[in-house]
Amino acid sequence: MNELLDYFKKNVSIPAEIENKLNEIIVEKKLVKGEIILADNSLKKEHIFVVSGCLRSFYKTEEGKEYTIQFAIKNWWISDYITLYTNAKSIITIESLTHSKVLILDKNKTDELYKVYPPFEVFQRKNFEKRTATLQKRILGLLTLSAAEKYNQFINDYADFEKIIPNYQIASFLGITPQSLSRIRKEKFKK
Amino acid sequence: MNELLDYFKKNVSIPAEIENKLNEIIVEKKLVKGEIILADNSLKKEHIFVVSGCLRSFYKTEEGKEYTIQFAIKNWWISDYITLYTNAKSIITIESLTHSKVLILDKNKTDELYKVYPPFEVFQRKNFEKRTATLQKRILGLLTLSAAEKYNQFINDYADFEKIIPNYQIASFLGITPQSLSRIRKEKFKK
DNA sequence: GTAATTTATTACCATAGGTTCAGTTTTAAA
DNA sequence: TTTAAAACTGAACCTATGGTAATAAATTAC
Numbered sequence: 001m002n003e004l005l006d007y008f009k010k011n012v013s014i015p016a017e018i019e020n021k022l023n024e025i026i027v028e029k030k031l032v033k034g035e036i037i038l039a040d041n042s043l044k045k046e047h048i049f050v051v052s053g054c055l056r057s058f059y060k061t062e063e064g065k066e067y068t069i070q071f072a073i074k075n076w077w078i079s080d081y082i083t084l085y086t087n088a089k090s091i092i093t094i095e096s097l098t099h100s101k102v103l104i105l106d107k108n109k110t111d112e113l114y115k116v117y118p119p120f121e122v123f124q125r126k127n128f129e130k131r132t133a134t135l136q137k138r139i140l141g142l143l144t145l146s147a148a149e150k151y152n153q154f155i156n157d158y159a160d161f162e163k164i165i166p167n168y169q170i171a172s173f174l175g176i177t178p179q180s181l182s183r184i185r186k187e188k189f190k191k
Numbered sequence: 192m193n194e195l196l197d198y199f200k201k202n203v204s205i206p207a208e209i210e211n212k213l214n215e216i217i218v219e220k221k222l223v224k225g226e227i228i229l230a231d232n233s234l235k236k237e238h239i240f241v242v243s244g245c246l247r248s249f250y251k252t253e254e255g256k257e258y259t260i261q262f263a264i265k266n267w268w269i270s271d272y273i274t275l276y277t278n279a280k281s282i283i284t285i286e287s288l289t290h291s292k293v294l295i296l297d298k299n300k301t302d303e304l305y306k307v308y309p310p311f312e313v314f315q316r317k318n319f320e321k322r323t324a325t326l327q328k329r330i331l332g333l334l335t336l337s338a339a340e341k342y343n344q345f346i347n348d349y350a351d352f353e354k355i356i357p358n359y360q361i362a363s364f365l366g367i368t369p370q371s372l373s374r375i376r377k378e379k380f381k382k
Numbered sequence: 383g384t385a386a387t388t389t390a391t392t393a394c395c396a397t398a399g400g401t402t403c404a405g406t407t408t409t410a411a412a
Numbered sequence: 413t414t415t416a417a418a419a420c421t422g423a424a425c426c427t428a429t430g431g432t433a434a435t436a437a438a439t440t441a442c
Binding site for chain 3: 370
């Protein structure tokens with residue numbers, strides 16, 4: 001009864017003893033709206049898998065400005081990849097935008113799992129490949145597009161998110177101010 | 192006598208038959224300065240590993256503006272991750288900035304290798320994890336930093352590249368114009 | 383249902399960085 | 413070595429987007 005396993009099992013079968021191991025590693029957690037699952041300044045190394053709801057990761061400056069790194073819905077992973085794969089302390093926060101359910105996989109335990117059950121390694125290698133493509137696309141968008149173009153791309157690529165996410169957070173994802181986004185929306189929707 | 196294998200072997204030993212397989216998959220190629228190894232509009236799916244020299248991947252608009260996605264030196268991978276992991280045609284070009292030597296791994300053959308030799312899968316999963324962290328950092332920089340700050344970060348993080356790479360390409364990596372970079376450098380070095 | 387808080391919009395001004403174009407220096411080619 | 417091409421710098425001007433501030437709308441809390 002674990003959604004990550006269901007998702008995973010679409011591709012491979014899981015021996016009973018491995019399924020037990022997986023159930024031991026995977027910790028289910030329910031989050032309320034606004035709840036923070038990973039605070040900045042922490043050293044916690046965890047993979048987070050979204051079962052339902054919507055989460056976002058963001059960086060907050062000393063002056064209180066927020067920059068959204070990622071949004072994640074059903075079947076997406078969200079983590080602070082810098083903390084996970086370097087020894088740096090977390091500078092980002094992960095919060096739940098809605099009531100949501102996530103699965104948390106401790107990094108060390110996951111590394112063990114990779115050893116005893118290679119198909120999970122394959123599964124994750126493929127995940128990371130896809131993520132790399134997504135991130136490359138994001139970088140290209142940030143480099144090449146105007147504010148309005150970035151917003152249009154967002155609306156296209158993240159149609160499912162648009163209704164859930166407040167505009168000021170979309171702006172912080174695109175690297176523009178809420179005022180700019182407002183201006184853009186006015187232009188866009190008057191037509 | 193293969194540098195990727197040397198690099199890889201630091202962590203694991205390779206059975207003889209697998210080493211043969213690897214040598215069959217891995218194609219060595221020497222590039223001259225300016226040579227293009229992956230053209231845009233192609234569907235070629237390859238992993239490229241840099242043995243020596245320096246390469247860069249970039250996107251070029253119809254008007255001829257270039258946006259650099261990545262630079263890569265010794266022991267880095269460089270590819271068009273969008274073409275590799277989606278069915279989209281390549282919109283980026285990969286060129287050699289210096290005389291260089293690369294190893295090319297065809298995607299399909301590499302996928303076979305993963306199957307017969309799981310340690311290579313582990314090796315690549317870890318590579319991709321690191322890459323994800325690097326890309327997250329880049330995105331954060333693009334979102335939060337001013338042109339001058341981005342340049343300073345670049346100088347810090349890519350010290351080895353700085354002497355090799357022309358300024359206009361650094362500018363295209365940072366998402367600013369060569370003129371802007373010139374202005375910034377003037378300020379920076381007059382102090 | 384009302385008050386309090388958060389989010390979104392609008393307007394007006396400020397500015398970082400883009401554009402254009404000219405001049406100079408460096409690199410490559412012949 | 414000379415010439416041509418590419419890269420870099422500089423300055424004047426322009427524009428997209430940011431900053432600030434005030435208002436309105438929408439959510440949330442009581």
